[in-house]
Amino acid sequence: xxxxxxxxxxxxxxxxxxxxxxxxxxxxxxxxxxxxxxxxxxxxxxxxxxxxxxxxxxxxxxxxxxxxxxxxxxxxxxxxxxxxxxxxxxxxxxxxxxxxxxxxxxxxxxxxxxxxxxxxxxxxxxxxxxxxxxxxxxxxxxxxxxxxxxxxxxxxxxxxxxxxxxxxxxxxxxxxxxxxxxxxxxxxxxxxxxxxxxxxxxxxxxxxxxxxxxxxxxxxxxxxxxxxxxxxxxxxxxxxxxxxxxxxxxxxxxxxxxxxxxxxxxxxxxxxxxxxxxxxxxxxxxxxxxxxxxxxxxxxxxxxxxxxxxxxxxx
Amino acid sequence: xxxxxxxxxxxxxxxxxxxxxxxxxxxxxxxxxxxxxxxxxxxxxxxxxxxxxxxxxxxxxxxxxxxxxxxxxxxxxxxxxxxxxxxxxxxxxxxxxxxxxxxxxxxxxxxxxxxxxxxxxxxxxxxxxxxxxxxxxxxxxxxxxxxxxxxxxxxxxxxxxxxxxxxxxxxxxxxxxxxxxxxxxxxxxxxxxxxxxxxxxxxxxxxxxxxxxxxxxxxxxxxxxxxxxxxxxxxxxxxxxxxxxxxxxxxxxxxxxx
Numbered sequence: 178x179x180x181x182x183x184x185x186x187x188x189x190x191x192x193x194x195x196x197x198x199x200x201x202x203x204x205x206x207x208x209x210x211x212x213x214x215x216x217x218x219x220x221x222x223x224x225x226x227x228x229x230x231x232x233x234x235x236x237x238x239x240x241x242x243x244x245x246x247x248x249x250x251x252x253x254x255x256x257x258x259x260x261x262x263x264x265x266x267x268x269x270x271x272x273x274x275x276x277x278x279x280x281x282x283x284x285x286x287x288x289x290x291x292x293x294x295x296x297x298x299x300x301x302x303x304x305x306x307x308x309x310x311x312x313x314x315x316x317x318x319x320x321x322x323x324x325x326x327x328x329x330x331x332x333x334x335x336x337x338x339x340x341x342x343x344x345x346x347x348x349x350x351x352x353x354x355x356x357x358x359x360x361x362x363x364x365x366x367x368x369x370x371x372x373x374x375x376x377x378x379x380x381x382x383x384x385x386x387x388x389x390x391x392x393x394x395x396x397x398x399x400x401x402x403x404x405x406x407x408x409x410x411x412x413x414x415x416x417x418x419x420x421x422x423x424x425x426x427x428x429x430x431x432x433x434x435x436x437x438x439x440x441x442x443x444x445x446x447x448x449x450x451x452x453x454x455x456x457x458x459x460x461x462x463x464x465x466x467x468x469x470x471x472x473x474x475x476x477x478x479x480x481x482x483x484x485x486x487x488x489x490x491x492x
Numbered sequence: 493x494x495x496x497x498x499x500x501x502x503x504x505x506x507x508x509x510x511x512x513x514x515x516x517x518x519x520x521x522x523x524x525x526x527x528x529x530x531x532x533x534x535x536x537x538x539x540x541x542x543x544x545x546x547x548x549x550x551x552x553x554x555x556x557x558x559x560x561x562x563x564x565x566x567x568x569x570x571x572x573x574x575x576x577x578x579x580x581x582x583x584x585x586x587x588x589x590x591x592x593x594x595x596x597x598x599x600x601x602x603x604x605x606x607x608x609x610x611x612x613x614x615x616x617x618x619x620x621x622x623x624x625x626x627x628x629x630x631x632x633x634x635x636x637x638x639x640x641x642x643x644x645x646x647x648x649x650x651x652x653x654x655x656x657x658x659x660x661x662x663x664x665x666x667x668x669x670x671x672x673x674x675x676x677x678x679x680x681x682x683x684x685x686x687x688x689x690x691x692x693x694x695x696x697x698x699x700x701x702x703x704x705x706x707x708x709x710x711x712x713x714x715x716x717x718x719x720x721x722x723x724x725x726x727x728x729x730x731x732x733x734x735x736x737x738x739x740x741x742x743x744x745x746x747x748x749x750x
Contacts, residue, residue, distance in 0.1 A: 367597040368597060368599065370550060371591075371597035372599075374550060374586055374589075374593075375615060375660075375663065376584060376585070377611055377615045378580070379583070381614045386610075390599075390600070390601055466601060466643065467600045467601045467602070467643035467644065468601070
C-alpha cells in the first residue's frame with residue numbers, strides 16, 4: 178500500500194496547455210456490428226422465404242384479401258370491437274364509480290361483478306348468453322316479483338350478434354372497471370382536496386379535475402384492452418358469427434388453402450392494430466398536456482429532427 | 493380577545509378532533525376579527541393544520557363548531573345538537589373561504605388562467621368572459637400576468653404558490669386560510685410569496701396563516717396564536733407572544749426556532 182504523495186503522483190496536463198485539446202474518442206464496439214449483421218441476415222432469409230416459398234401461395238392471398246366476404250367480415254369484427262369497447266367501458270366506468278363510492282353495499286356489488294366476470298372464461302360466457310332463451314323464454318319490464326308491463330321473446334331481443342356483443346361488453350366491463358379505478362386512484366389526493374376547498378360541485382370535480390388526470394394512467398391499459406378485444410372477437414366464431422376469423426375458416430374449409438387465408442386474417446389484424454396504436458399515441462399526447470415540461474415530439478417531428486440533424490452533421 | 497362572537501369573522505368554539513386514538517384538537521377557542529391577520533405557530537403535530545382545515549370543514553369535527561361571518565360551517569344547529577350538512581351545502585360554504593395549500597395543489601392539466609377560472613365558472617356560475625377578466629386582474633396583482641397561458645409545472649414553486657393564492661382570491665372569499673404556504677419552497681422563493689401575503693394584509697383581507705416564519709408573524713400578524721398538544725397555549729399581539737411569552741412551552745418553542 179503506497180499512498181500517492183503529491184510528488185509521486187503522475188503530472189496532470191492542464192486542459193489549457195497546447196496539447197490539451199482533450200477530445201474524447203468514443204469506445205469502439207465491434208461485437209455490436211457483428212450482432213447487427215447476423216440479425217440482418219436472418220431477417221433477409223425470412224423475407225426471402227416469404228417471397229419464394231410456394232407454400233405461402235400469394236396468388237390465393239391476393240384473390241381473397243379484398244374480397245367482399247372478407248371485407249364484410251372485417252366490418253363485423255370492427256363492429257364487435259366498437260360495441261364491446263363502448264359498452265364495456267361505459268359499464269366499466271359505472272362499476273368503477275360504485276367501487277369508489279362510500280356505500281358498502283354498492284362497493285360490494287361492484288367487487289362481486291368484477292370477481293364474477295373475471296372468473297368466468299369469455300367463451301363459456303358467450304355460449305351461455307347464446308343459450309339464454311333456454312333459461313328465460315321471455316324478458317319483461319315490470320314490478321319486481323310482480324306483473325310485467327311489456328315483454329319480449331328472448332330470441333327476438335338477443336340474436337347471435339346481440340349475444341356476442343353482450344358477452345364481450347360484460348366481460349370487458351370487469352377489466353375496464355379495474356383500469357379506470359386504478360387511474361383514478363393514481364390521481365394525487367391533493368387535487369380532490371383543492372377542488373373541494375374551492376367548492377367545485379362533485380360531478381364537475383370528477384369530470385374536470387380527476388378524470389382528465391386519471392386518463393394518463395387509464396389510456397395505455399385501455400388501449401391494450403381494445404387491441405386485445407379486437408383480436409379476441411375471433412372467439413365469437415363459436416357462435417357462427419361472420420367475423421374475420423370465422424369467415425377465413427369457412428373459406429379454407431371450402432378451398433383447403435389454410436396458410437394463405439390465415440395470412441389474410443393476420444394482415445388485417447396487424448393493419449388495424451397498427452391504426453389503433455397510432456390513434457392511441459395521439460390521444461395520449463393530448464392528455465399529457467401540462468404534465469411534462471415539454472410535450473414529447475410526434476414520430477413525424479422526430480423524423481424531421483433526425484433528418485435536419487444528419488444534414489447539419491454532414492455540412 | 494375571546495367571547496365577542498358577534499364581531500368575529502371566524503369564530504371557533506370548543507373544537508375537538510380525534511384521529512383514531514390520537515386527539516389532535518382538544519378544545520380550541522379562537523376569534524378572528526374582520527380585516528386582521530392571525531398567525532398560528534406551534535411545533536409539528538400541535539394540531540395547527542388540522543385547526544385550519546376544520547375552519548373550511550375539510551376535517552369533520554367531533555365536537556364544537558366553527559362560524560364564518562356568523563354562519564355555521566358544515567353543520568346546522570337545532571335546539572340540542574349539531575347536524576352535518578349535505579355535501580352540496582358544504583361545498584357552497586367553502587366557496588367563500590379561500591384555502592392555500594402547502595403543496596399548492598394547482599390543477600396540472602389546466603393552464604394558469606384555467607386554474608383561476610375553474611371555480612368561479614364551475615362553482616359560482618360566473619360568466620366565462622367576466623371570470624377571465626377578473627383572473628387576469630388577479631394574476632397582475634401577484635405579478636404573473638405573463639404566465640396566464642403556461643401550465644403550472646412550468647413555473648417555479650414560488651410562482652405556483654402565487655397562482656394558488658390568486659386562485660383562492662378568484663372566489664372573492666371572506667377569509668383566506670394559508671396552510672404553511674412557504675414550507676415547500678426553496679429558501680430564495682419564500683420572500684416573493686410572503687410579499688404577496690403582506691400585500692393582501694395591507695388591503696385588509698382577513699387571514700389565518702399557519703407558518704414557521706417567525707419574522708413574518710412579527711411583521712404582519714395582528715394576533716399570534718401559539719398551539720401545542722391540541723390546545724391554544726397562548727395568544728396575543730406579536731410583541732407580547734413573541735417577545736414576552738408567558739408560558740414555558742412557548743418560550744421553549746421560540747428558543748428553538750429563533
